[in-house]
Amino acid sequence: MYAIFVLGLLACQGFPWFGKNPDDPEESQGDDSSGTGGDNGDDSSGTSSGFCSKKLDSSTPGGPDCVTDTIACGQSIQGTTRGGSSVLNDDLYDSWFCGYPAPSGYDGSERVYILDLDGAYDIQVNLDSPCKEVDLLAIHFESERCPYENVPISECEAAWKDGSDHQMLYTDRAYRFFLVVESRSGDPTNFELSVDCTAL
Numbered sequence: 001m002y003a004i005f006v007l008g009l010l011a012c013q014g015f016p017w018f019g020k021n022p023d024d025p026e027e028s029q030g031d032d033s034s035g036t037g038g039d040n041g042d043d044s045s046g047t048s049s050g051f052c053s054k055k056l057d058s059s060t061p062g063g064p065d066c067v068t069d070t071i072a073c074g075q076s077i078q079g080t081t082r083g084g085s086s087v088l089n090d091d092l093y094d095s096w097f098c099g100y101p102a103p104s105g106y107d108g109s110e111r112v113y114i115l116d117l118d119g120a121y122d123i124q125v126n127l128d129s130p131c132k133e134v135d136l137l138a139i140h141f142e143s144e145r146c147p148y149e150n151v152p153i154s155e156c157e158a159a160w161k162d163g164s165d166h167q168m169l170y171t172d173r174a175y176r177f178f179l180v181v182e183s184r185s186g187d188p189t190n191f192e193l194s195v196d197c198t199a200l
C-alpha cells in the first residue's frame with residue numbers, strides 16, 4: 001500500500017520515466033524558402049516602396065530662411081517634406097499668380113531649393129512623387145530669403161498634375177529660382193528633384 005503511494009508520488013513529480021520530453025525537436029525550421037527575405041536592391045529610382053519608407057534627412061531648413069539647400073544643373077536630390085518649412089502657402093501663391101488656375105492645398109510643410117543660373121539656359125526641372133502627391137513651384141526671386149507677402153513676383157510657374165511633374169524654365173541671363181516642393185495633402189512624403197540644363 002505504501003509502495004503504491006510512493007510510486008504515484010514520483011509519477012506526479014515528472015520522474016523521467018513518466019514525464020513527457022518537454023522539448024520535442026519538432027521545430028522544423030529552415031523552411032524560409034518564401035522569397036520574402038531578400039532586400040533586393042531595387043530602390044533605384046524612386047518608384048519602389050522601399051524609397052517611400054526610406055529615411056531621408058528631415059532636419060529643419062538650414063536657411064537662410066526657408067531654404068533647405070541649393071541645387072545645381074545636373075544634380076538630383078532625394079528629399080522629404082517632413083521637417084520642412086511652413087512659410088509658403090496658398091495665399092502667397094495666389095498673390096503671385098502661380099499657375100492657372102491656381103492649385104491649392106499647400107499650407108503644409110514645403111522644401112525649398114535655390115537654383116542659381118549664371119547665364120542663358122533652357123532648364124527642365126523634374127519632380128518624381130512615387131509616394132504621396134507632391135507638386136512643384138518655381139519662383140523667380142533675386143534674394144537670399146524666401147519670397148514673402150506683398151513682394152512683387154514677376155514669374156511663378158506651377159506644375160501640379162497627378163504623379164511626377166516636369167517644368168520647363170528659361171532664362172537669358174543670370175537668374176535665381178526658388179524651387180519649392182509642396183505636398184498637396186500636407187502629409188510628409190519622400191520625393192526626388194532633379195534639374196537638367198542646356199546652355200544657350
Ligand SMILES: [Ca+2]
Nearest residue numbers: 088106108110
Ligand atoms: Ca507650404
